[in-house]
Every structure is written in C-alpha cells, then in structure tokens.
Amino acid sequence: MPDASITTVPVPLGDRAYEIYVGRGLLQEAGQRIAALGARAAAIVTDEHVGPLYADILARSLQQHGLRTSVVTVPAGEATKCYAFLETVCDAVLEARIERGDLVVALGGGVVGDLAGFAAAVVRRGVRFVQVPTTLLSQVDSSVGGKTGINSRHGKNLVGAFHQPSLVLADTALLDTLPLREMRAGYAEVVKYGLIDDAAFFAWCEKNWQGVFAGGPERNEAVAQSCRAKAAVVVRDEREDGDRALLNLGHTFGHALERITHYNSARLVHGEGVAIGLCLAFRFSASLGLCPVADAERVEAHLSAAGLPTRLNQVAGGCGTVEDLLDAMAQDKKVKGGALTFILASGIGKSFIAPGISVDSVRAFLKDENSA
Template structure:
C-alpha cells in the first residue's frame, strides 16, 4: 500500500504523520533530519510485548543507517505511567550521557508514548522525540497532538505537559500482532472522530467496520488517515486545549472515572472505558433533551457491533457506585474553579463543550446508569 502524509501544522513545531504498510523500514532515512551532529545512536523506550514482537525489526532498520538503538524495556500496562518509571527513564538517559540533541523514540502504545514524551520534555529542558505507535489507539489518537503525562494516585494523566513529537510513523503492519481486545479498544477512538464532528465518517464506519476489524489493510489505513486528519485539524487550531480541542475528550470524563474506579488494574482498558463513556455522554445528552434518541441508538449499536460495551454492566467487571464515579470525575483535567466540564452531543457529529455542568441531574443519571 502507498504511504500517506498528514501534516500537523503548528508553525515551527509542525510535523508529519506518515501512514503506511511498511513505514518502519524507512525510519533511519526519516531520522536523518532529526538526529543532529552526526549522532549514531537513539534512545528507545518500549515495553516487553512490543520489543519481543518488533524489537529486532526496529534495530535492523536503524542499523541500515548506522544508528544504534539503546533500549529501555518496561513492563506493559497502564501502571507503567508512574513517577517511579519517569524517574527511572530520566536517570537511564542521564547514565548514558544523553544530550539535548539526542533523540528518544517512543516505540509502543499510548502508555509508552505518554511516558516517553514527558521524559523527553523534561530531559535537560527538552530533547526531540519520535512516536512510533504500535497500537490502533495510539496510531489514531495518543501519538498525535503532544499530550504527554503520567498518572497520579488521584487520577489519570494529571501530571504532564504538551510536548509535540518531531515525527510520527504509523506503520499499519505493526498492528498484526495486536490481541483482538486491543484492536477493539483502539477502535473506540476511531469511532470517536465520527461522533465529534464528522457524521459522514460515522456513516462510513457503520458500513466499513466489519472490513476494518477483520484487518483489511486498505480499509484500516483509510480509517487511520481520516482519524489523524481529524485530530490534526483540531490540534492545529487549539494546541493546548483551551477551547475546541476539549472535544477530543468525548467520553473521557466518564471513561477515566471508570478506569479509576477499577484502580487502573487492566480489567478495563482505556479504549473500552472510553467507549462506554461515549455512550454515557450520548445517553446523558438525551436525558437533557438535547440529543435525539435515534442517534443514541446508532452510537450504541456501532460500539456493540465493534465488540465494545455500551453500558457499565456490559463491561462485566462488577458493579459501580454512582458517588464514586462522580468523585473521580471531579479529578478530571477539565475541571475549572471547582466546576465540571462535560463533552456532550446534540446528535451524531454534533459534540460540544458544556462548562459548569449541573451536579444534581448528573448524579441522578449516574445512579440510573449503575443500575442498568
């Protein structure tokens, strides 16, 4: 398949997302404009699963350009996004005498990308980093836009900064080793773009989902391309999430609360929680009288078709308490002056930001949701 370029336009911090079937093979050439002063090494942050599946290929492709990979291999899973690992990664690079002109490659999913981006931003006040996302979720969402973070005991992604990558290489072939559950979780973020502001894309997914989830390369590459274009447009207009970019958090306020209620223990993956959260956002919008019921049904149906849970009970991880979910929602990054911000919808492709959400109807809604 041919390669596709999507440009994230941020003036002097602009960069390309390269999407294709074998783009990893060209990594040494593409790094030539990023690796400075003739450096013959790069730092690679990855996890055990990715390194076992793709580490040899990465090392081989880098070696064609005479570049050595100095790798730090971490455990897979959300728990890796911790203060302890952030410190460990920074000290690992310092021990290898990392310089500001060195490059850090994030070779993994969203967890590795978030941790690597934050470490790169902090290392000697900033070193370049390159995203090589290896999951569907990270290819269409977390690798693009410069959000980097680790988790706190109080909630998800509360410690971080905006740090744009120098390049994103989205190699579709890397997705072949993904477990089906990871595929489905990542697909939630693809559906999100249709629900936010691309109703035509949502309609396309209603037809194309079986082909995409079966691994059809062209159908998948097109879904990744449209998702990246959608996110690039939003990020270019609102890099630091002061306005429209908050729409990308559709379902996340509910979803992060679900993850936190399960202690980030892996029983609910991020994409699974966000899928349920998006359905909750649509149902709450219906409860408020602003979203047609037929659009709620369409959203729920597409998530179900994709093997994702539209309700809390469908997650099959036990019961949830409304008050606990509400408490976790108030740890969300979008809380302003003690008031909750929600991303709601007036219909498919018509999402909007609601600041100062009223608590009484939200509490009643959560009470009902936990009993579905």
C-alpha cells in the first residue's frame, strides 16, 4: 500500500520524466527508492553542515540496498558554487568510479544541488543524479526543474546546464533542524508561487504560514503545492524559452543584491534577496501604474510578518549605489540586446514578462527606493 503521508508530484518530461516525493521520513527509506533506479553505485555530494547530520543515514540506506557508496563533502555556503569546487566534485566522482548508469546524489541545499547537478551533467558527458534537498528553499525551488550551475565573478548561475534529476526526495522532517533564518529564506520562494499565478495560494500562505514553519501538515502542503506549480511550468517550458521566466519573479533585483554583497551569506542569503526582490517587483509595477498599490502593500506586509526583509535598507552593510545595482542587473541572464527584462505584475497572482524596460525608469525607481 502506498504511504498516504507521502505526496507524489510527477514531472512528465517524456524520457526525462521523474517523480518528486514529499513527506516526513523519506531519508530513512531513500535507499529503496534510489535503488529502484537501477544504479550500482552512488556518490553522495554534501556539505560540512549537512553531512555530519545526514550523510551516514543516507549512505547506510543506499548500502543496505546494494549500492556501492562514497561521500564527497564541500564547504557550506554560496562561495562553494565556483569553478574550483566544480573541479573538486568532478574529480571525486570520477575517483569513485561513477559510470553513466550510476548516480550522483545531492544531499543539501540549493548550493549542493546546483553544484552536484552540474558535475553530474558534465562528468562522462552526463551521469544521472538524484536530489535530496535539505532546506525549504531547495525543496520548493532549486531541486526541481533541472537547472544546475555555478557562479562566475560576472554574476550568479551564469555557467551551467539543464540536467534533469532522476528523482527528488523532499523529506520535510529535515527542515525541523533548519535555522529560522534559512526557513524564512525558503519561505520567500513558497510565496513566489502564489504571486506568479495563484492568488488563492497566496491567500492560503497568509492564513497558514505559521503552520509551515511549525512543521505541521501545512508544511507538506506548501512544499507539495510549490513543487506542483514549478513542475507545471517546467513541463511547458523546460529550457526557459518562454513562460518559465515567470519563476524569476523578484530574482532580477534579488540576484543583483547577491552580487553586490559578494554572495556573503552573513549579509544576505538568496531567499532574503528574493523577498526584497518580490517587494521591489510589486512596488515597481505599482510605480508604473500596472499594479494596485494595495497589492504591493499586501505582499510587503506578509513577507515582513514572516520575518523577511522587504527594503533595500535592510541589507546588512548596504547595497551600494543605484548605479551599482543597475550594473549588477546588466549581467542578468534575461538581458537581451542590452535591454532589461523584468517579471512584473498587474496584481497578486497576475505576473507577466516585461521585456525592454527602460534603464531610466528603473534608475528613477531605485533612487526612490534607496532614499526610502
């Protein structure tokens, strides 16, 4: 009998189709589900924070189901998403004699998932990989959809590949040990799905966010619904040629803030940048007359209630000048022909792609925001 407490979210991508499992206790039974993929060996990639907590549990589960297992541990933090640690992971995977039919298993948050996934995409020109995300942010966003990569000195996620996982195991019990700051950061991505095209889900978040944090059934529902939303977009637009760009709501601003703070998590983590970016996107939309001011205020009120930053002046150590922000945005992956593309909104649950936004209008808006 299937476990009724586990939700299955399919990602139907033809020969690259896979399933996302969401629920408590999935780590302990990971070996059975991963072994069903038919591999003989697995290289677990984790970081120095997550590894001591969960790597042995996962390795034992894999070994009990017949998989030869090794563990690769990298430093925690956004700075690890770089060329040097890509080389480290690739060499370790090769040293572990991982073949094309074998697996790389990403055990960690978004950094580990992106790094391990990119290594899997390029080692032997592509080996399979499994995501075992351990943060709320990675469970609802980065583990789903096949985007992998590392950062460059020119910007975030500018070097990478689309490489779909073979399986995602989102064990929501792992979030019980997540620091509150990281939980809040991941929650910004949950809210994003409501703001993109699901006003009812945003209203659900306003009512149920405390249960998501507390670990009740609301947490499983939030993760599962976020995965459904992302999977639906990925199936329509796997390689971000069209409306998958909507998933970047708030990210043009957020990525610029991360670049300005040099990916220093003491100053700003990704989800905090997204939270500020979501508020900026809605206030910018309102300033252009596209969105009711009341909706922008509602977005800010909810994210603030959840303990997230919503203003530029809340970035630790400051976020530079308006020109610094504009320069950082110029490296955004959605720039075309030098013109900025934003994801804007005509209201909550009504986002759209807005290409060719004039730099002058962005500059004027940011000057107002910087002085607020």
